[in-house]
Amino acid sequence: MADLATYAFTGIGLFFFVAGTIGLLRFPDVFSRLHALTKADNLGLGFITLGVAFQVETWREIALLALIWALTLLAAGTVSQLVARVALREQNKR
Amino acid sequence: MTLWLPFVALGVLATLAGALLRVWRGPERADRMMGAQLVGTGGVAVLVLLAPVQGWAALDVALTLALLAALAAVGFVKASSPDGAGDPEEDEPPTTDPRSASEKADG
Numbered sequence: 001m002a003d004l005a006t007y008a009f010t011g012i013g014l015f016f017f018v019a020g021t022i023g024l025l026r027f028p029d030v031f032s033r034l035h036a037l038t039k040a041d042n043l044g045l046g047f048i049t050l051g052v053a054f055q056v057e058t059w060r061e062i063a064l065l066a067l068i069w070a071l072t073l074l075a076a077g078t079v080s081q082l083v084a085r086v087a088l089r090e091q092n093k094r
Numbered sequence: 095m096t097l098w099l100p101f102v103a104l105g106v107l108a109t110l111a112g113a114l115l116r117v118w119r120g121p122e123r124a125d126r127m128m129g130a131q132l133v134g135t136g137g138v139a140v141l142v143l144l145a146p147v148q149g150w151a152a153l154d155v156a157l158t159l160a161l162l163a164a165l166a167a168v169g170f171v172k173a174s175s176p177d178g179a180g181d182p183e184e185d186e187p188p189t190t191d192p193r194s195a196s197e198k199a200d201g
Binding site: 003006007010011013014017018020021022024025030033034037041042044045048049052055056061064065067068071072075076078079082083084085086087089090 | 122
């Protein structure tokens with residue numbers, strides 16, 4: 001049963017990862033690419049982390065997985081704001 | 095399980111190739127930084143996927159990589175502001191700042 005959940009969630013995670021990357025490549029504008037990158041890839045990482053969490057034996061791994069995903073979410077939110085501000089300033093400068 | 099997880103990790107590596115394509119083609123510096131950030135996130139995903147196959151040691155590495163990827167973007171942002179202080183809030187660098195004066199000098 002746990003294996004089935006792992007198959008399902010990692011598959012969904014891979015789908016969102018690929019969707020985020022296709023969005024990163026195909027979108028016309030810097031900010032829409034940033035939007036796709038930050039949201040879809042982190043959702044993909046979240047599903048992959050959830051899928052792997054079903055294979056866990058001890059509590060340490062679950063704590064590590066939750067910490068990884070939480071920190072990645074925080075980092076991605078902050079970093080996308082900063083990069084968008086830099087891109088906006090460079091566009092205004094031109 | 096030991097076959098499916100590496101297969102999904104391979105898929106995530108394919109998305110890393112997409113990120114490198116964005117780094118190569120990206121018109122602006124911000125696009126290249128986004129590609130680098132995707133490489134960081136993709137690396138974390140690959141490590142998390144391969145962790146159950148090789149005894150969960152890769153989880154600590156994934157945690158470290160997740161933190162360092164954020165610092166790389168902070169480095170990019172701090173390098174792009176005129177006087178290097180990297181305060182995104184500032185509009186114009188203070189005129190008395192010697193650094194901006196020298197920048198005006200060399201055009």
